[in-house]
Amino acid sequence: MDMPVNVPVDDPNADTEWNDILRKHGVIPEKPPSPTPVIEEALTEARRLAHENRLESKDLDELAELEDEEDEDFLDSYRQKRFQELSTIQSTSIYNQVYPLTKPDYARDVTAASQHSFVLVLLTSSSGTNPESQLLIELWRELARKYGDIKFCQMRADLCIEGYPDRNTPTVLCYREGEIRRQIVTLRELGGMGTRLESVEKVLVELGAVKQGDVRLRKRRDNGEGRGNGGIRQSERKGGGEEDEDSDWD
Structure with missing residues (x-):
């Protein structure tokens, strides 16, 4: 009758040749996928969004100061957005006291x-x-x-x-x-x-x-x-x- 063999495993998550052999024979489970690529992808997306929205907090005066630094069409889209916001505020401000x-x-x-x-x-x-x-x-x-x-x-x-x-x-x-x-x-x-x-x-x-x-x-x-x-x-x-x-x- 075959008796179970206790295989010594110091660290089942370690990248060692011994662990690779054990994983190959199903003695220890495969390592879970590294979260690093997911984290890096999330950080890249966060940086992209931050760059795209970098002018969200700027008012008209601040936008004018960026004329030499930003693309004119990109700046103009934010100017129009600010004008629309101000127009909406003005039209809905009916109380003021x-x-x-x-x-x-x-x-x-x-x-x-x-x-x-x-x-x-x-x-x-x-x-x-x-x-x-x-x-x-x-x-x-x-x-x-x-x-x-x-x-x-x-x-x-x-x-x-x-x-x-x-x-x-x-x-x-x-x-x-x-x-x-x-x-x-x-x-x-x-x-x-x-x-x-x-x-x-x-x-x-x-x-x-x-x-x-x-x-x-x-x-x-x-x-x-x-x-x-x-x-x-x-x-x-x-x-x-x-x-x-x-x-x-x-």
Whole structure:
């Protein structure tokens, strides 16, 4: 009776003559294919796409600076793309301000309006002195001017929801197609008193209210926007600049 023979194998994956013999006779399995060619192919494709899309983040001024470096037809295709983006932004920017809300008109001004565009409602503290509410009120105005295709609204929380606690303000309600798509309670998840314009823009991108490649996102640093650091703004207001900025909503 044949007895099984234990064949010594130090490393079944090693490229040795002994292992080749064992594989030939089916004693050890064939080596799996090397992932190196697949990885190299993926890297080559990634580099190709990066090169093809190298102008995606460039605005019109930056494209003009590349006239001596890039093919004219290639540059022109991006210029046309930027012009189209700007034209679309201009034609859809119909709001461009913060809209005060009243409870009787909430359904019309928010729920119904959200069938046509994103509507973001800022619920502020009742007294108007909540530091986080003050910070977001300022950012809200900047955002409304910058993203005129989104309707930014504002209302005192206790006038919207009876008994709504100040500790939960500011609260942001994001509407689209008649439904709340996201709710943000206080600035904790946005960065607290360090919340900046970019913090809210990130939410707009996540919601789909602003596209990732939107020209307004590309220009924010060049324009100096996004300096809305809560700590700095609040310190600038302490010397008497704390006039009731949301008194219009009282």
